[in-house]
Amino acid sequence: MPFIIHGATGAQGGPLYASLRRAGLDAVAAVRDVAKFPDDTAVSIDNDSVDSLISAYRGADGVFIHLPQTSEAGRLQHARNIVQAIETAKPKRIIISTNGAIVDQPGSALQSSDDSAIMVLIRGVQDSGVSHAVVAPRLYLENLLLPMVFGPAQSEGVLQYPVAADYAVSWSSHLDVAEAAHKLLVDPTVSGVVGIGHQPGLVSADLAEGFSQQFGRDIRYEALLPEAFGDLIEPMIGPATASVVGLYKALAYAPDNVIRQETSAQEVLGLHPMSVQQWLNAMQD
Structure with missing residues (x-):
């Protein structure tokens, strides 16, 4: 039976879809327009259509889900629709990616609120009784590929980002998320939230060092104010x-x-995230 991958044409679902296919597993891309998918392993879904979700999920060995970047009202409706489809279709396994939302720090100001879309989705899947796990990355290394970040690092030797120089982050890549999600899809013995990223966290000097190694010259870090980053x-x-x-x-x-x-x-899984230089090398392949 297939593994249904939401966002298989995107940055997060794409690497997971490719990883499953390389392993010889039956991965099916869940996309809005199957005609635009490069091969015939796709199924048409619309997060606004519960019926399309039920049809895609029924009989599936697993489903990988992450909510699209849209308005919170839209995400809430998508979360409710997905939960309804899971309750009806009962796929064997669900893996949810939080896409950077923080769901495992109760009491923290950063913890997603109970009425947020991601928490509605997680709580609904928990209540459905379907085997599940949650992959929980924090900040993506791919953010550093934004032209206003990567460009100055490459041309001027200055890596700019809106976190303080000594601020530790569990940076991870979409490739790290795909590796963990792949393992969780095929191993139903692990449940709950699985944090993805560096532990202990990386600070700016670690990012700059990785870029310096990749470019073969010194790269320095410069912290931006959030508002200045917003202008960019x-x-x-x-x-x-x-x-x-x-x-x-x-x-x-x-x-x-x-x-x-x-x-x-x-x-939990014995998996370690890529170093900054390993990730940069992978991005060039």
Whole structure:
């Protein structure tokens, strides 16, 4: 029976879909337009259509889900629709990616609220009784590929990002998420939240060192204010800028953004995230 992969044409679902296919597993891309998918292993879904989700999920060995980047109202409706489809179709296994939302720090100001879309999705899957696990990355290394970040690092030797120089983060890549999600899909013995990323966290010197090794010259780090970062990304992402700036403002009030050791992929799955240089090399392949 197939593994249904939401977002198989995107940055997060794509590496997982490819990983499963390389392993000879029956991976099926869940996409809106199957005609645009490069091969015939796709099924049409629409997160606004419960019936399409039920049809895709029924008989599946596993489903990988992450909510798309849209309005929170839209994400909430998608979460409710997905939960309804899971309750009806009863696939054997569900893996949810939080896509950077923090769901395993109760009491923290960074913890996603109970009425947020991601928590509605997680709680609904828990209540469905279907075997499941949650992969919980923090910040993605792929954020450093944004042209306003990667460009100055490459041309001017300055890596700019809106976190303080001594702020520790469990950085991870989409490839790390795919590796963990693959293992969790085929191993139903692990449940609960699995943190993805470096533990202990990386600080700016670690990022700069990885870039220096890759480029063969010194790269220095420069912390940006969230508002200044917002000015750089606003022409690219438009109205979504406000939520991005809000995230980095919130992070500034927390001592770090680091996953818990006891629920990390290192501890639970024996998986370790790529170093910054390993990830940069992978991005060039």
